[in-house]
Amino acid sequence: MYTSDRPVILLGCGRLGSALLEGWLATGTLAAERLIVLTPSNKTAAEAARERGARINPPEAVLAEAASLILAVKPGVWREASGPIAAALAEDVTIVSLMAGVGAHSLSSVFGKRPVVRVMPTTAVAQGRGVAAVWSNHDNARAAAHALFDPVADTVDLTDEGLIDAATAVAGSAPAFIHAYVEALARAGQAAGLDAEAASRLARGALRSAGAGAETGAPLSDLIARIASPGGTTEAGLKAQAEAGLDATAMAAVQAAVARAKALGN
Ligand SMILES: NC(=O)C1=CN([C@@H]2O[C@H](COP(=O)(O)OP(=O)(O)OC[C@H]3O[C@@H](n4cnc5c(N)ncnc54)[C@H](O)[C@@H]3O)[C@@H](O)[C@H]2O)C=CC1
Ligand SMILES: O=C(O)[C@@H]1CCC=N1
The missing domain is CATH 1.10.3730.10 (ProC C-terminal domain-like)
Incomplete structure (x- = not known):
């Protein structure tokens, strides 16, 4: 269960981002007021979250409040999507990447020293019945990922980042x-x-x-x-x-x- 008072930013509200929003709200993992969704286009799940108090595309200054940034955009666009917001984030924000392929090293090239955790979930998080592989070198980042994903998935910790690709095949895909x-x-x-x-x-x-x-x-x-x-x-x-x-x-x-x-x- 996510207990922090600080919000969570969801960057990207496509198939996986929407599934996650639905799962979080259905399971009460996260109060809607704790959610900030960044999306370039209207999404049904984001609108439903907005009705319950989530903030959709708020002013940039609000992003500094967040404890976690969830990257749910495509691997091909994450740099251009993250670049404009990286400077607005708190120095201690946890970067939670759901993206296939993109490594922690690449993420750090944009997000600097902020702790990174990689999570590879299935879209059944929408029903609170997903499975998710979790890898991080940072205990606090791993704990943050567990707080967000344990309520919607069976979370499986990986000891080596290289195994995320295998988990992507055996779980995500x-x-x-x-x-x-x-x-x-x-x-x-x-x-x-x-x-x-x-x-x-x-x-x-x-x-x-x-x-x-x-x-x-x-x-x-x-x-x-x-x-x-x-x-x-x-x-x-x-x-x-x-x-x-x-x-x-x-x-x-x-x-x-x-x-x-x-x-x-x-
Ligand atoms: N779909 C799945 O079952 C799973 C997907 N993933 C990962 O999740 C990520 C997203 O995948 P999908 O949801 O399937 O893709 P998608 O194409 O459905 O969603 C991506 C979303 O990102 C949005 N987007 C594009 N530029 C943006 C920007 N600058 N700011 C904010 N949002 C922006 C698009 O509007 C789109 O709604 C990928 O990196 C993929 O590897 C991981 C596990 C499972
Ligand atoms: O097809 C993809 O690339 C993403 C990653 C795992 C599931 N969907």
Whole structure:
């Protein structure tokens, strides 16, 4: 829970920034009056936060009040987005970067000695059910990130900044990989005779069922074993998907995402 009286600045209110705003307000992590949102265009989530007391694009002098700056802009625009506000920030403001690829060293080139923490969340923070990798060299910055993300995500501390790229693949990007798999499952269902609507609803329901199982905290191997009757249909399907290259598919997706994160940081 975020207990500081000082505000938090959210720079960027796109897909992730909006998800975070919604999650913070829904879980009461942060009172709306503690929020400052900087956005070049109107956003539904920002307008909803404004109605509850958040400040949207306030005068620059207000930025000095903030304890944390959350960077939720694209890696390609963060320098031009941060440059104009960096000088207005307090010297002790914590820089919380949600950006893929951009390293702490680069962030310090703009924000100087201000402590940096990198967080790689999923957009399910909107429902208070995300997962987020956290890395920092600064204890206070890590604690600040936990105060903001523990209420909306399962937070996983990383010991090495280099691991953020792997976390980006396995957490930040991975819900999309899984959704794509479920779409493929629905297409395969159609090939097996289901109509499009039935295939889509059944595959989506399977995703929801897998999520419900995962939320029990049981090991995935146990969850698999509970479904796979010996000699049954699941066993046959699992064997076929392993033989068709499931591990290689996951490996390819993770390696490509890691490589892209590295490229985004250059
Ligand atoms: N979408 C996701 O699932 C995740 C995204 N991320 C990271 O979050 C960051 C944002 O990603 P998305 O939300 O997907 O992108 P997005 O394109 O939806 O949002 C970026 C927002 O930044 C705003 N923006 C551009 N210039 C600005 C400026 N000068 N000042 C303030 N705002 C400005 C844009 O209006 C846009 O709404 C990226 O760095 C990405 O790596 C990390 C984890 C998950
Ligand atoms: O696709 C992206 O680059 C961002 C980072 C992780 C999820 N979305």
